[in-house]
Amino acid sequence: MARVEEAGDRDENKEEETSWWSPEAVEGGRGGEGPSGGSRGGGGGGGDGDGGRPDTQPQPPPPPPYSDQVLENVLENVLQFLVCRRDRNAASLVCRSWYRSEAQTRRELFVGNCYAVSPARALRRFCGARALVLKGRPRFADFNLFPLGWGARFSPWISAMASASPWLERVCLKRMTVSDADLAFLARSFPSFCDLTLICCDGFGTPGLAVIAELCRNLRVLDLIENDVEDEDEEVVDWISRFPETTTSLESLSFECVNCPVNFSALEALVARSPSLRRLRVNQNVSLGQLRRLMVRAPHLTHLGTGSFRSGIDEDLNATDLEQAFLASKSLICLSGFREVAPEYLLAVLPVCANLVSLNLSYAVITAEQLKPVMLECHNLRTFWVLDTVGDEGLRTVAKACKNLHELRVFPFEATEDSEGSVSDAGLVAISNGCRKLRSILFFCQRMTNAAVVTMSKNCPDLVVFRLCIMGRHRPDHVTGESMDEGFGAIVMNCKKLTRLAVSGLLTDKVFEYIATYGKLVRTLSVAFAGNTDLSLKYVLEGCHRLQKLEIRDSPFGDAGLLSGIHHYYNMRFLWMSSCKLSLNGCKEVAQRMPNLVVEVIGDRPKDLDSDTVEKLYLYRSLEGPRDDAPPFVSIL
Amino acid sequence: MSTTETAHSSTESDASGLDYEETQLTLAPPGASRSDPERKRGLSDDHLPSDSSQGPSGKPPQSKAQVVGWPPVRSSRRNALKSCTYVKVAVDGAPYLRKVDLEAYAGYQQLLTALEEMFSCFTARNYPNERRLVDPVSGAEYVPTYEDKDGDWMLVGDVPWKMFVASCKRLRLMKISEAANLAPRAPQGCTKEQ
Numbered sequence: 001m002a003r004v005e006e007a008g009d010r011d012e013n014k015e016e017e018t019s020w021w022s023p024e025a026v027e028g029g030r031g032g033e034g035p036s037g038g039s040r041g042g043g044g045g046g047g048d049g050d051g052g053r054p055d056t057q058p059q060p061p062p063p064p065p066y067s068d069q070v071l072e073n074v075l076e077n078v079l080q081f082l083v084c085r086r087d088r089n090a091a092s093l094v095c096r097s098w099y100r101s102e103a104q105t106r107r108e109l110f111v112g113n114c115y116a117v118s119p120a121r122a123l124r125r126f127c128g129a130r131a132l133v134l135k136g137r138p139r140f141a142d143f144n145l146f147p148l149g150w151g152a153r154f155s156p157w158i159s160a161m162a163s164a165s166p167w168l169e170r171v172c173l174k175r176m177t178v179s180d181a182d183l184a185f186l187a188r189s190f191p192s193f194c195d196l197t198l199i200c201c202d203g204f205g206t207p208g209l210a211v212i213a214e215l216c217r218n219l220r221v222l223d224l225i226e227n228d229v230e231d232e233d234e235e236v237v238d239w240i241s242r243f244p245e246t247t248t249s250l251e252s253l254s255f256e257c258v259n260c261p262v263n264f265s266a267l268e269a270l271v272a273r274s275p276s277l278r279r280l281r282v283n284q285n286v287s288l289g290q291l292r293r294l295m296v297r298a299p300h301l302t303h304l305g306t307g308s309f310r311s312g313i314d315e316d317l318n319a320t321d322l323e324q325a326f327l328a329s330k331s332l333i334c335l336s337g338f339r340e341v342a343p344e345y346l347l348a349v350l351p352v353c354a355n356l357v358s359l360n361l362s363y364a365v366i367t368a369e370q371l372k373p374v375m376l377e378c379h380n381l382r383t384f385w386v387l388d389t390v391g392d393e394g395l396r397t398v399a400k401a402c403k404n405l406h407e408l409r410v411f412p413f414e415a416t417e418d419s420e421g422s423v424s425d426a427g428l429v430a431i432s433n434g435c436r437k438l439r440s441i442l443f444f445c446q447r448m449t450n451a452a453v454v455t456m457s458k459n460c461p462d463l464v465v466f467r468l469c470i471m472g473r474h475r476p477d478h479v480t481g482e483s484m485d486e487g488f489g490a491i492v493m494n495c496k497k498l499t500r501l502a503v504s505g506l507l508t509d510k511v512f513e514y515i516a517t518y519g520k521l522v523r524t525l526s527v528a529f530a531g532n533t534d535l536s537l538k539y540v541l542e543g544c545h546r547l548q549k550l551e552i553r554d555s556p557f558g559d560a561g562l563l564s565g566i567h568h569y570y571n572m573r574f575l576w577m578s579s580c581k582l583s584l585n586g587c588k589e590v591a592q593r594m595p596n597l598v599v600e601v602i603g604d605r606p607k608d609l610d611s612d613t614v615e616k617l618y619l620y621r622s623l624e625g626p627r628d629d630a631p632p633f634v635s636i637l
Numbered sequence: 638m639s640t641t642e643t644a645h646s647s648t649e650s651d652a653s654g655l656d657y658e659e660t661q662l663t664l665a666p667p668g669a670s671r672s673d674p675e676r677k678r679g680l681s682d683d684h685l686p687s688d689s690s691q692g693p694s695g696k697p698p699q700s701k702a703q704v705v706g707w708p709p710v711r712s713s714r715r716n717a718l719k720s721c722t723y724v725k726v727a728v729d730g731a732p733y734l735r736k737v738d739l740e741a742y743a744g745y746q747q748l749l750t751a752l753e754e755m756f757s758c759f760t761a762r763n764y765p766n767e768r769r770l771v772d773p774v775s776g777a778e779y780v781p782t783y784e785d786k787d788g789d790w791m792l793v794g795d796v797p798w799k800m801f802v803a804s805c806k807r808l809r810l811m812k813i814s815e816a817a818n819l820a821p822r823a824p825q826g827c828t829k830e831q
Contacts, residue, residue, distance in 0.1 A: 143706030148735070200711075226713050257713060284717075339717060363717055387718075413718060415710040444708060471708040528707065553706075604755075605731070 075101040085110050104128050111135070112573050114152055114176065115598065118624045119160030130169045131195075132161060136176035138618070139526075140551050140576050142200060145616065147604055149631050153203075154178040156629075162189040170195035170221075177201065183208035187215035194249070195221040202228040206260065210239035217244060220276070223254040231260055241266040245273075252279035256305050256337065261285040271297045278331075281305025284339035287312030288322065295325040304329070306337030309345065309364075322348040336360035336385075343370045353377030360385040362411045368393035375401045385409040388423045388444060395427035399434025407440040407465075417472050421446025425453075425478070432456035440465035447478040448505060453487030457494035466491050467502035473529045473554075476506040483507055489514035492522070499546075502526035512536035516543025527552040537561030541568050548572050554579040559586025562617075566590065569597055574620040582614040584637075590619065591637035598622045599637040600630070609635040712736070726752065728810040729779065739802045745794050752781065752810070770810060779810040792816070 079101055082088055085108070092102040109129040111117060114136045123129065136152025154176050161168055168190040178201050186193065193216050198204075206229070212222065240262050243250075248270070255262075262285060271277060271294050278301055280294065286307035295301070311317040322345060326332070332352045341364040356378050361371070362385040371386070371394045378384075381402045386394065388410055398405070408431060410423055424447040431438070432452075438460040448470050457463075468488075476482055484505035492498060492515050499521050503511060507530035515522065516539035523546050530536070537557040540547065541564050550572065558581035569575065569590070584601070591599040602616040603609045626636040716723060719740065726735045735755055742748045753770060770779045781793040785804040793801070793808070 140706070140709075142711045143709045144712070144736075145706050226711065228713070363714075365718070411714065412708065412710065415708050415715055415718075417704070417708065444710075469708055473704075473707070528709070554704075 072097050072101050076105050079105045080107075083108075107131060108133060108170075113620050113622075114157070115624070115627050116573075116620060116622045119157045121623065123160050123164040127164060129165070130167055130192075131172070132157065132168065132170070133172045134176060135174045136201075138175070138549070138551060138574055138576055140553065140578070141175055145553070145576075145578055147602065147631075147633055150602065150634065151627065151629055151631070152176045153629065154182045154201075158182055158186055158189075166190060167192055169193060170197075172197040172199075173201055174199040175201065177203040178208070179203045180205060180208035180211070184211040184215075187211045192218065194218040197221065197223040197225070198227050199225045200227060202230065205229055205231040205235065206237040206239045206258070207235065209255075209258070210237045210242045213239050213242040214244070218249055219243075220249050221252040222250070223252055223279075223281075224257055225254060227257045229258045236260045238263045238266065240270060243270050248274045249276055250274040251276045252303070253277065254279065254281035254305060256281050256283050256307075256339075258283055259285075264290050268293055268297060274298075277301065279303035279334075281336060282307040284308040284337075287315055288342070288345060289315040289317045292317065292322050292325045295329055299328045300331050301329055302331050303334040304332055304337070306335065306339075308340040309338045310340040310342040311345075317345075319345055319348055323351065327351040330355075332356070334358040338364035341366060346370060346374060349374060350377055354379060356381055358383040362387055362409065365389050365413060367391070368397065372397050378402060379404075381405055383407040385411065387411055387413050388421065389413045391422040392424055392427035392430065395423060396430040396434075399430045402435060403437075405431075405435040405438055408435065408438065409442040410444060411442075412444040412471060415444070415471070419446065419471065421471065425449040425451070428452045429455050432459035436460060437462060439463060442467040442469075442502075444469045444471060446471055446475070448475070448484065448487070449477045449479050450482065450484060450487035450490075451477075451479070453484070454490040457487075457490040461495055462497060463491070463495040464497050465500040466495065466498060467500070467526070468504055469502065470505040474506045475504075483510070485511040485514065489518075492518040496521075498522060500524040503530055504528060508532050509536045509539070512539045516540050519544055521546055523547060524549040525551070527555055529554045531555045531557065534558055534561035534564070538564040541565035549574055551576040552578070552580060556581055559583055559589070562586050562590060566593055569594060569619065570621050572621065574618065576616075576618050577614075578616040580617075582617055584612050584614055587614050587617055587619075588637050596621055596623070598626055601635045601637060603633045603635070605633060609633070724783075724805055724807045726755070726808040726810070729812045729815065737808070739805060744798045745801075748793075749781065752808075778813040780813055780816045781808060782811045782816065783808050 075098060079088070079091060082091060082102075082105075085106075088102055088106055092099045103125050105128060106126045107129060108131040109122060109126045110133040111122060112135050114134045134154070134157060137146055137150065140146070141150070152175060154173060158171075162185070166189065168186075169192050171186065171193075172195075178198060183204055186196075188211075196212060196216075196219075204227075209222075209224075212219070250270075253270075253274075262283065264286065267282070267286075268290075271280065277298050280298060280301055281303065282291065282294070282305055284307050286294070288306075288309055288311045290312070291306055291309070295304070326348055329352060333355055335349065335352070335356060335358070338346075338361055341361075343366055346364075346366070350373070353374060354377055357380060359378060359381055360383075364387060366387070366389060368390045371390045375394075375397045378401055382404060384398060384402060384405060384407070386398070386409070390397075395410070398408070410427075412419065413422070414420070423443070423445050425445075428443060428445075428448070429452045431441075432455050436459055439462050441456075441460075441463065442465075445468075448468065453468065470484070475484075477484060477487070484503075484507055488501075488503050488507070488511050492501070498519060501515065501519065501522055501524070503515075503526070509532045512531060512535070515525070519525075520543075522544050525540065525544070525547060527550075534557055536555070537552075538561055540550070541561075545568075547568065548571070553576075557577065562577070562582060563586065565575070587599055587601060591597065597619055598621075600618045601609060601614050602618060603611075604615070608615060630636055712723065715738070723736050723738050726737055737748070737751060737755070739748070742751060749770070770781065771777070782790050783793050783801070783805045784790050784807050786806060790809070790811075795801075796804070
């Protein structure tokens with residue numbers, strides 16, 4: 001996150017600068033606040049607009065501020081090409097002039113923790129923002145560790161945006177609470193709005209979607225990904241029918257997480273009148289026969305979410321017809337869905353396999369044999385998500401076929417601690433042998449060995465993300481009985497580009513010492529049921545200089561460990577600790593010593609907050625101090 | 638929202654007599670002492686005693702322990718891969734809701750135990766024919782009720798467990814005073830579990 005910091009180093013020039021630079025003094029200038037977009041000096045550096053300027057101070061020409069103004073014109077024209085926010089953050093720190101230019105030209109406002117800065121402050125600075133990307137709750141909220149109603153509401157942001165500028169085009173939210181009213185307000189307030197992506201959000205239902213469909217006439221993208229869409233049965237709205245009857249601008253429509261049935265004829269008609277549609281991901285209420293009809297309407301799709309992939313009752317679907325539809329879809333590069341896959345139809349996708357870059361079978365309950373013929377054709381696959389039902393045997397097929405694989409995720413069919421587990425160290429080794437270019441892996445299993453993890457660390461040195469979840473808590477190496485310290489140690493030692501790590505299994509303080517020593521680039525670390533003493537936490541907080549996000553649960557770390565991070569917390573986005581050994585006093589001390597840190601103690605019930613032990617701690621840097629929307633079960637120290 | 642899940646499918650482990658500790662691989666010969674110096678606290682119980690000992694906790698994880706949010710798989714994924722038996726649980730007077738997965742429990746007793754832990758201000762009190770949960774601070778008694786597929790509010794425990802799981806749409810811990818309005822209990826007295 002950019003530090004909102006005035007370039008106040010140039011104090012000696014400050015007075016002079018402001019007197020020359022006050023927006024009122026300079027006619028026709030860009031000025032500070034107010035909607036941007038207006039007076040971009042058109043074309044090149046020559047756009048200094050000096051000749052025509054009537055009543056600037058009648059002073060003789062160019063003392064430094066004047067040429068700064070020219071520079072700022074030029075700068076804005078250049079900076080508009082700078083897209084990466086980290087580059088922009090760096091540019092904004094050069095000097096006050098660059099700070100202003102950068103602020104004026106930043107089009108996408110990214111806020112990684114919606115409570116780190118207030119909407120008003122953020123929009124005051126970035127008045128030209130056309131896109132809002134916000135993240136709310138941290139990842140552990142996905143696993144029921146945050147009580148409902150904790151916060152991260154979209155409302156204050158969208159209200160502030162409406163006051164700041166009507167030019168909002170795009171919103172992307174992750175783990176926020178968005179109400180139907182918010183969606184309606186969004187749809188009504190921004191005529192240029194065209195792109196809505198909601199990931200792991202909650203609070204809205206089909207009524208909100210209906211307003212978006214109906215009022216956002218320029219809608220290009222509506223992507224709803226893994227949201228908790230709440231609808232009481234009586235309130236389900238046929239939102240698909242609400243899209244305008246005319247040709248739409250839709251390029252992407254994803255609604256896998258909207259669990260209610262859709263009006264299929266309305267959907268088919270919508271697809272038919274959306275010539276720009278390239279990405280379509282339907283929910284599991286769309287049958288295979290219906291999918292075929294959609295594909296026929298939209299043969300230029302690049303991304304397809306197939307819904308159930310099972311024929312409906314009374315549907316008599318010919319496998320050849322289905323295969324024809326895939327044959328005709330020559331542009332398909334990304335396939336997902338397969339929510340209730342009927343394996344006998346799986347081979348229909350063969351025609352597109354060679355072109356596939358991404359394949360998500362993580363809801364498909366299939367065996368290794370059923371996977372094999374499909375997998376063997378997927379030579380170009382970069383991303384593959386699968387269920388562990390395919391077993392180590394299935395993973396061997398993946399390793400054989402997908403030499404260019406970058407990302408692999410293996411999810412558990414039975415996500416319980418004592419499930420059988422169908423994949424193991426053998427599968428991991430096979431993958432590491434076949435997929436040498438692997439960059440990201442998420443692997444759920446019940447049996448693992450250090451040897452396998454070490455092998456992966458050596459075969460796949462390009463790993464950036466390594467997330468291994470041994471589901472049984474505290475499970476050791478199933479061959480040697482030792483802790484998993486050495487395996488994870490090898491990962492941080494050998495994978496020098498590693499930025500994200502999740503550890504599991506039986507782990508002692510030693511693994512954290514390894515992480516601290518070698519994991520110098522690690523930004524995100526997830527810890528559960530691991531470590532022996534506060535030393536673990538101390539190692540990590542002192543050694544991992546790039547650490548941004550640390551989430552810990554059920555590990556024996558106490559106040560001493562917590563306090564050892566005081567030098568670093570301002571550099572982090574957040575720290576989460578639950579079911580550890582923290583006390584209220586320790587957390588209070590952190591809060592006292594760090595005024596720009598918000599330290600939240602979260603109780604499952606308000607009376608938890610009176611206890612001396614802290615069950616859930618969530619702390620994060622913020623420019624705004626304690627938030628005013630905290631519910632009663634949150635105590636801000 | 639909070640979901641509790643049994644660490645073991647209880648029918649399975651009951652039947653086989655095996656539990657986690659016995660099948661755990663160690664370097665000791667079978668029958669050797671079970672104390673494992675590397676073993677840590679296993680539970681994410683709400684309130685473990687905050688002892689300062691850093692060493693091994695002498696208490697191994699209980700095989701029937703419920704751990705919230707572990708393994709870390711999103712509920713949308715869990716729901717998709719099994720029949721959807723998540724229901725909301727509301728408590729009269731509390732401003733927040735939880736969700737529970739009815740299929741995670743083998744019977745009423747387990748469900749009530751889970752509710753007790755979830756809203757752990759309550760302690761269960763067993764009356765002869767029904768179960769109540771009591772808030773020890775206020776003394777208020779709550780009766781677990783549920784809304785069935787027909788939209789009627791019923792007392793939990795009336796019908797066989799499986800039937801309950803199939804028909805329950807949501808749960809509500811109702812204050813005793815309000816529960817008087819509910820449909821009267823069926824007089825069969827067949828409070829079967831499982």
